[in-house]
Structure formats: C-alpha cells, structure tokens
Amino acid sequence: MPDGSGTATGSDRGAREFDVVVLGAGSGGYACALRAAQLGLSVALVEKDKLGGTCLHVGCIPTKALLHAAEVADSARHAERFGVRASLEGVDMAGVNAYQDGVVSRLFKGLEGLVRSRGITVVEGHGRLVGPRTVEVDGTAYVGRHVVLASGSRSRSLPGLEVDGTRVLSSEHALHLDRVPESVVVLGGGVIGVEFASVWRSFGAEVTILEALPHLVPAEDEQSSRALERAFRKRGIRFHTGTRFESVKVTGSGVVVTVEGGATHEADLLLVAVGRGPVTDGLGYDEQGVAMDRGFVTTDERCRTSVSGVYAVGDIVPGLQLAHRGFAQGVFVAEDIAGLEPRPVAESSIPRVTYSEPEVASVGLTEAQAREQHGDAVSSLTYDLGGNGKSQILGTQGFVKLVRVEDGPVVGVHLVGSRVGELVGEAQLIVGWEAHPEDVAPFVHAHPTQDEALGEAHLALAGKPLHAHA
Numbered sequence: 224m225p226d227g228s229g230t231a232t233g234s235d236r237g238a239r240e241f242d243v244v245v246l247g248a249g250s251g252g253y254a255c256a257l258r259a260a261q262l263g264l265s266v267a268l269v270e271k272d273k274l275g276g277t278c279l280h281v282g283c284i285p286t287k288a289l290l291h292a293a294e295v296a297d298s299a300r301h302a303e304r305f306g307v308r309a310s311l312e313g314v315d316m317a318g319v320n321a322y323q324d325g326v327v328s329r330l331f332k333g334l335e336g337l338v339r340s341r342g343i344t345v346v347e348g349h350g351r352l353v354g355p356r357t358v359e360v361d362g363t364a365y366v367g368r369h370v371v372l373a374s375g376s377r378s379r380s381l382p383g384l385e386v387d388g389t390r391v392l393s394s395e396h397a398l399h400l401d402r403v404p405e406s407v408v409v410l411g412g413g414v415i416g417v418e419f420a421s422v423w424r425s426f427g428a429e430v431t432i433l434e435a436l437p438h439l440v441p442a443e444d445e446q447s448s449r450a451l452e453r454a455f456r457k458r459g460i461r462f463h464t465g466t467r468f469e470s471v472k473v474t475g476s477g478v479v480v481t482v483e484g485g486a487t488h489e490a491d492l493l494l495v496a497v498g499r500g501p502v503t504d505g506l507g508y509d510e511q512g513v514a515m516d517r518g519f520v521t522t523d524e525r526c527r528t529s530v531s532g533v534y535a536v537g538d539i540v541p542g543l544q545l546a547h548r549g550f551a552q553g554v555f556v557a558e559d560i561a562g563l564e565p566r567p568v569a570e571s572s573i574p575r576v577t578y579s580e581p582e583v584a585s586v587g588l589t590e591a592q593a594r595e596q597h598g599d600a601v602s603s604l605t606y607d608l609g610g611n612g613k614s615q616i617l618g619t620q621g622f623v624k625l626v627r628v629e630d631g632p633v634v635g636v637h638l639v640g641s642r643v644g645e646l647v648g649e650a651q652l653i654v655g656w657e658a659h660p661e662d663v664a665p666f667v668h669a670h671p672t673q674d675e676a677l678g679e680a681h682l683a684l685a686g687k688p689l690h691a692h693a
C-alpha cells in the first residue's frame with residue numbers, strides 16, 4: 224500500500240494508493256498530512272503551488288511581517304515620546320519586501336523539511352476529485368482510503384469590480400508594492416481592510432476605509448469596534464461606515480471611487496477587501512456528489528462531507544476562515560482516520576485576532592450574542608488598560624471586556640490595545656474550560672504585563688477589584 228516518500232510529478236500513469244490523499248497543502252491540508260504521517264498512515268499531499276498555501280505565502284505571515292515593519296516605523300516616528308532621539312526618514316519598500324520575503328522563505332524551507340522528514344509523498348500539480356476516493360493529477364490517479372479536501376480560499380471581489388492588480392488590488396497584490404502609496408481607499412472594514420489600513424497609515428499614506436455595515440470589524444463586540452474606530456480616528460485613518468461601494472473609475476493617476484448616494488473618494492490605489500471565497504470550482508467535488516452550499520463544502524462536526532470517506536477542512540468549510548482553525552481541523556481529521564476518536568474542533572472557542580494598531584482580539588460570544596442566547600442573565604465588565612502598568616509603559620489604550628452568564632462561566636473575552644493578541648491564549652482557556660470568574664481570580668498574573676489586566680478583570684467580576692476605583 225504505502226508508496227514510499229518523495230516528490231511525484233504526477234506524470235507517470237497508473238494508480239497509486241495511500242491511506243490518505245490530501246488535496247491542498249495550506250494550513251488545513253499540510254497539518255492533516257503531518258499528523259497522519261506521524262500516526263503511521265501513508266499520505267499523498269497534492270499541491271499545485273507551494274507547500275504552506277495562503278497563510279504562509281500571501282496571508283498571515285507576510286501581512287504580519289508588514290505590520291511589524293509598520294510598528295517599527297511608528298516607534299521611530301514617536302521615539303521622542305520615550306525620550307529617544309530618532310526620526311523616521313522614510314520607508315524603503317524594497318527593504319520591507321526583502322524582510323517579509325526572508326521570513327516567509329525561512330518558514331517555507333522549514334516546512335518543506337518537515338514534510339520530507341515525515342515521509343509524505345508530495346504530488347506537484349493540479350488535483351481533481353475524479354472518483355469518490357480518487358484525486359487525479361496530470362493523468363495519474365491517487366487513490367486514498369480517505370480523501371481530505373483542503374483547497375482553501377481566494378480573495379473575492381464584487382460584481383462589476385475588476386481587480387487589475389495595478390490600481391485596483393487584492394490583498395495579494397498589496398503585499399508587494401514597490402512604493403508607499405500617497406493615498407489608498409480600502410474597500411471593506413473587516414480584518415484584511417483594517418490591517419492594511421493600519422500598515423499604510425504607519426508608512427505615511429492617507430487612508431480611507433469604506434465599510435457597508437455600521438462598524439469597522441463588524442463581527443467583533445461593538446465595544447471593540449468603537450474602540451478601534453476611536454484609535455483609528457486619532458491616527459488619522461478616515462473611515463465611512465454604513466457606506467456601500469458603487470463603482471470605481473481608474474484614471475491616469477489613480478482611482479475615483481463612488482459610493483451609494485454619489486459621494487466620491489480619490490486615491491492612488493483601491494484595495495478590495497470584501498471577503499474571501501472558497502476555491503472549489505472545477506475540482507470535481509460537485510460531480511462526485513459532495514454536498515455544497517454556495518461554493519463551500521458542507522460537513523458535519525467531524526469534518527465529514529456527504530460522500531463516505533471524503534473529509535473537508537479549512538476555508539472551504541463554512542465558518543471562521545482562520546489558519547489555526549484549518550490546522551486544528553486537519554489534525555482532527557488525521558486522528559479520526561487513525562481511529563483515535565478525537566474531540567471535534569469547537570468553533571466557539573477559536574480565538575480571533577486582528578493585528579492592526581491597536582490590536583483587536585476575542586474569543587467566545589460578543590455581549591450581543593450572549594444576550595441572544597442567555598437573555599438578561601448576562602453581565603459584562605470592562606477593565607480599562609489605563610490602570611495597567613505595562614499598557615502605560617507601551618503608551619497604549621484599550622480594555623479587557625469579559626462577558627459572563629450570571630453565576631455561570633465567562634462566555635466571551637474581548638481585548639483592544641497594542642499587543643493584546645498575545646493575551647488571547649489565556650482568554651481561550653478561560654472560555655474553553657468554561658471557567659467562572661471566581662476560578663480565574665486566584666491565579667497570580669506576572670507584573671508588569673498586560674496579562675494582569677485579564678487577572679484584574681476577573682478579580683473585579685468575582686467581586687474583589689484591586690486596581691479599580693470604588
């Protein structure tokens with residue numbers, strides 16, 4: 224059965240058989256392949272581009288590198304605040320791009336080595352599901368006892384809005400600009416929109432965000448959205464919420480964007496960040512009877528599709544489109560196939576972080592969602608970072624907000640402030656383990672850290688606030 228490891232080009236005809244054939248080597252797919260191989264299963268991993276997929280090459284990693292460069296630019300710009308004499312002379316995009324490429328390529332090499340070391344057969348080429356358990360690549364059939372669909376997502380656009388890669392960009396184009404634009408209109412105030420708005424503002428551009436819904440990062444607790452909006456206003460990032468895009472005209476020098484109602488916004492560039500759609504077209508899923516919904520592959524909580532033996536993980540499955548959800552689902556499926564009977568991935572305690580300045584992080588329910596589920600038996604507490612020593616040292620503003628069911632567990636944690644994404648790990652344990660504030664309050668938090676704010680918030684909710692006014 225096992226076929227030996229290495230790289231296959233898919234050009235030699237005839238079927239090859241594996242325990243698991245994974246279609247797509249992004250976060251979901253490669254995690255599944257690594258875990259399956261670790262559990263002694265033979266694995267073929269089919270990828271038409273590069274191991275690592277969107278997250279590593281054009282998503283999480285390069286964008287967070289850009290955001291770090293943006294933080295460095297801000298530190299230089301505001302150095303005087305800390306008594307340090309420095310000035311921001313400018314941003315050299317060639318240097319920024321070399322830095323982000325360096326980060327990506329080191330991780331890519333590491334991942335290639337890891338996959339090789341586990342004896343996984345990497346099949347380079349475009350795979351298609353041609354039978355219930357068969358993926359075809361360039362005429363060769365790869366037959367699995369199990370097949371895992373992990374073909375990922377791509378940037379979406381709007382009807383009639385052509386992304387030309389020059390003036391009208393997707394996030395992928397925006398990663399590698401050769402200059403800092405003077406001005407940008409960002410269409411969509413979701414995660415991608417606010418992260419790029421944050422980067423470009425730090426690099427010195429004039430930025431305007433257009434968002435159809437009433438708030439930026441509209442999926443977050445409204446208090447977090449409002450705090451981000453306040454911070455962005457202070458940073459000089461313009462935004463128009465409740466504003467729907469109508470059209471864009473590309474001119475010789477830039478773009479003119481018209482919104483519903485007729486107002487126009489001119490800029491050098493337009494970034495389209497209106498969501499990501501699943502990559503499932505033309506891959507044979509439909510033909511093989513895999514149940515789909517608007518292009519997404521529907522699954523049960525064990526990631527099983529409607530076709531026996533075929534699983535789906537990551538962004539093609541409706542839900543949070545996050546790399547860490549993909550990793551978790553991939554690992555889950557490998558363990559399920561190996562018969563370990565793992566627990567399904569709990570979507571409700573997956574942490575979410577938007578890495579703008581300030582960061583917005585959360586896990587669990589927003590206050591509004593908690594009230595929908597639990598009615599009046601919900602209370603919330605907001606601890607302002609103004610009372611936190613480390614936040615003062617960093618010069619950041621924001622808060623920790625806890626949402627709890629009365630006499631019950633903490634069901635939501637919401638964080639705003641520089642670097643608060645790093646606090647979401649503890650928040651996730653609290654929500655995932657259904658801790659009561661009284662359970663968390665006795666834990667001693669290191670001083671001075673922003674983590675203490677989490678501790679303080681739980682102390683307050685448990686009825687014994689420390690650094691809080693009476």
Ligand code: NAI
Nearest residue numbers: 411412413414415416434435467468496497498499544576
């Ligand atoms: P998104 O769904 O977060 O935001 C898109 C925004 O565009 C929405 O707020 C929507 O209301 C707005 N919009 C849609 N049509 C519009 C119109 N006609 N006019 C004005 N506004 C309009 O999608 P986004 O930001 O493109 O991100 C895609 C996915 O990638 C998300 O699921 C996100 O979670 C994931 N991602 C996660 C990151 C992270 O975890 N830090 C970073 C980047 C992306």
